[in-house]
Amino acid sequence: MTAEERLAVLVGEVRHDPAALPRVSARAARVVGRGPGLDGRRIEDVARSRLLVAACETAGPDVAADVVAGQYAVGDADERRAVLMALPDLEELGLGDGAVPVVLDALRTNDTRLVAVAMGPYAAAHLPADAWRHGVLKCLFTGVPLASVAALDARRDAELDRMVRAFAEEREAAGRDVPEDALRLLASADH
C-alpha cells in the first residue's frame, strides 16, 4: 500500500467513529510515514491534519471547535502542530473564532515547532490585534522566520512597527545582533 492508501484506511476509521481520532492520530506517523514531504510539510503533519478535517466533517459543523479543542488537548506536540495546520481547512466548516484559544495556547509555549505554525492563515484571520502583534514579536524572539507569519504585510500596523523597533533598539543597546527579519520589516516600514 502507498502512504496515501494507508492514510485512507485511517481516515475511514475516523469517519466511522470521530471519537477514535485521538487514538488514530497518535499512531498516524507510524502507519502512514514520517519525514519531509514534497511540499515542505512533514508527511505526519499532513496525515494528522487530514484526519482532523475528516473527524470535523463527520461530527458536524456545530461541534468542529470542540473536536479541535479536544484533539489539541490530548495530542502531543507533533499532533498539536497538525491541529494548528488544519485550521485554515476547517474555515469552511464554520469554525469561526472557535479555535482562537488553541492558537493562543500554542503562542504561550516556547516550542518553536508550535509557534511557527500558530501564526498561519487562521491566526491572520481571527486573532485579535494585540495577540497577533505579540505573536509576531514572539517569532522574532524565538528565531521563527517571519515567513511563517501569514498575511504579515496585510495585518502589520504602526503599533507592530513600534514594537519591533523597540525590540531592535533593545538588542542594539545590549550589543546583540538584531534578527535579519526584524531589520527587513523596519526597512520596509520607513518607506
Add this chain to the structure above:
Amino acid sequence: MRIFDPHIHMTSRTTDDYEAMHAAGVRAVVEPAFWLGQPRTSVGSFVDYFDALLGWERFRAAQFGIAHHATIALNPKEANDPRLLEVLDLLPRYLEKDGVVAVGEVGFDSMTDAEEKVMVRQLELAGEHDLPVMVHTPHRDKVAGTRRTLEIVRQVGLPPERVLVDHLNEKTVDLVDDAGCWAGFSVYPDTKMDEDRMVAILDRRGLDRALVNSAADWGRSDPLKTYRTGRAMLEGGYTDDDVDHVLWRNPVAFYGQSGRLLLDDVVDDAGDFAGNTLQRGEPLAPGGSQGVPTAGSEG
C-alpha cells in the same frame, strides 16, 4: 563514543547537562516517568507531567542534538496513593504516542498490595499496547523485591526479552539473567552501582542484554556516568566496539522492540534501527484526499 542513556530524568536537569552530554557522545535518551521527590496529589499533575515528557522535554533535548524518548507509567511510590489510581485510566492514551518506547517505571517500592496491583495492571497494558516494560527494583529489600517482580512478570506472561529490570547490583543480576530479562544498571556517584563494579559485572556475565544508565535526576547523580563507564570499559581492556555494544546497540535493541525509536535526526550512518524508520519521503496531498502535489506547490 556514541551513547544512548536508557534511563535519565532530564526534566530535573539543566541545559548545561545537555551540552555536556552531547559533548561526551550522548545522542539519545529514554526518560522514564517517575516520582518527582514531592508527592503529587492529583491526576491533573500527571497529565501535565506526561505532556511535558512528550512535548517540552523532547523539544529541549532536540535543541542539543539529542533524541528524547519516554516511558510512561504510574510509579511504584505513588501507586500507594488512592487519589492517583485514576492515572491508570490515562495510560492507554499516552501509550499510543510516538516516542513512548515502553511502559515504566513500574515495580515495587515498599512491596505493598497496592503496588502489586498497579504493577500487574501496567504489565497487562504493556501487552495490550505492544510495548516493552521497564521495571524498577526497590532500594530496600532489593533481592526479595526483584524475586517477586520476576514471579509477577512470569505470571502475567510477558516475554522476558521485552522486560528490562533496572537498578541491579551484584546480588540481583543473576536472578534477572536467569529469567531471560534485560539487566539494567544505574551507575551513581556513590550508591546503586559504580563504574568499576559495572565493568566487573560485565567481565563475569558478558555484554549481552545489559543496559548501563546514569538514572540522573534531582538527587546526587551524574548524567555523564554512561560515558565514564565507557571509559572504564576501555581501561579494562574492552574495545570501542564492545563499548558501542553496551552503550548504544543494546539500548537500541531493547527499546527498538517498541518500533517507536526516533533516531533519524541524530544518527548519520544508515544503520538499521529495528524497523523504527518508516517510508520517509513518500508524498501525501496536503489539503484534499486525492492528488499528489508537485515539488514547490502551495501547502
